Every structure is written in structure tokens, then in C-alpha cells.
Amino acid sequence: MTLWTYIDKVRPEPISPDFNNLFLTQGGKLITVNTVKLVFSKLAKSSGVIRLHAHLCRHTFAINYLLNGGDIFSLREILGHTTLEMVNHYLHFTSSQITDQHHKYSPMDRLQEKEKEAKRFVNLIRHYKKNIVRSIEELSTIEKAKSQKDKREET
Numbered sequence: 001m002t003l004w005t006y007i008d009k010v011r012p013e014p015i016s017p018d019f020n021n022l023f024l025t026q027g028g029k030l031i032t033v034n035t036v037k038l039v040f041s042k043l044a045k046s047s048g049v050i051r052l053h054a055h056l057c058r059h060t061f062a063i064n065y066l067l068n069g070g071d072i073f074s075l076r077e078i079l080g081h082t083t084l085e086m087v088n089h090y091l092h093f094t095s096s097q098i099t100d101q102h103h104k105y106s107p108m109d110r111l112q113e114k115e116k117e118a119k120r121f122v123n124l125i126r127h128y129k130k131n132i133v134r135s136i137e138e139l140s141t142i143e144k145a146k147s148q149k150d151k152r153e154e155t
């Protein structure tokens with residue numbers, strides 16, 4: 001159900017004109033904190049999401065709002081904070097996510113990673129080259145010894 005459907009077709013009329021909350025009980029009264037906890041508990045059980053509660057949804061909204069380009073001043077208003085102190089917590093969290101994404105997709109970091117990979121490849125080639133040279137030297141020594149043996153046998 002969408003929020004608009006709830007407002008247009010499901011939301012009961014408030015029993016008092018002073019009630020301007022969006023969500024009301026079926027009787028038109030204000031919902032309590034306990035009601036919200038109960039709703040989230042039922043949602044958690046029915047969805048299989050173990051850690052589901054209102055604060056987590058609020059936290060997730062704040063993080064995604066900032067990651068999608070929202071600013072901390074409007075977020076502060078949306079969340080109802082009087083200061084930026086709490087909003088800075090979300091900003092710090094998104095900054096670390098942005099840093100991780102930056103390192104993952106940054107052209108310079110990727111170039112450095114490719115440079116490291118190229119160095120590993122060069123070192124691997126050097127290792128195999130040494131082994132090949134050593135094998136060639138051993139074969140050459142064996143062939144020289146065989147050639148000398150053949151010459152002695154001829155005489």
C-alpha cells in the first residue's frame with residue numbers, strides 16, 4: 001500500500017481536530033510508542049528481518065538521503081534535530097562510505113593497483129627467466145659433458 005492510498009482510503013478521521021499526526025489508530029486516536037514498536041515487531045517477524053526497528057529505518061533514511069545528494073541542513077529539519085551534532089554522525093558515516101567507494105573506483109587508485117599488478121607480473125617473469133636460464137645452463141653442461149664423452153670414445 002502506498003502512503004497516498006493510506007491517506008485517501010485507509011486513514012481514519014481524527015477524533016479531535018487537534019490531532020494532525022499522519023498515522024492514527026483505527027479509532028482515530030494518536031498512536032503510542034508501544035504501538036510503533038509492536039508494528040515493527042510484527043514486520044520483523046513477517047519479513048524475516050531480525051534487526052528491524054523504527055530507529056534503524058530513520059538511520060537508513062538519513063544515510064541514503066546524504067548519499068543521494070541531500071544536504072545536512074535539510075536533513076536536520078526533516079529529522080527534527082535542533083542542532084547539527086546528530087546529523088554530523090550520519091555525515092561521518094557517509095564520508096567513510098564515500099571514501100571506500102572512492103578507493104574502489106578512483107582512476108588513480110585503479111592505476112596504482114594496475115601498476116602493482118604489473119610489478120608482480122614483471123617479478124614473476126624474472127623468476128621464470130632465472131629458472132629457464134638455469135635449466136638452459138644445466139642442459140648446456142650436460143651436452144658439453146656428453147660431447148666430451150663422445151670424443152673420448154671416438155679416440
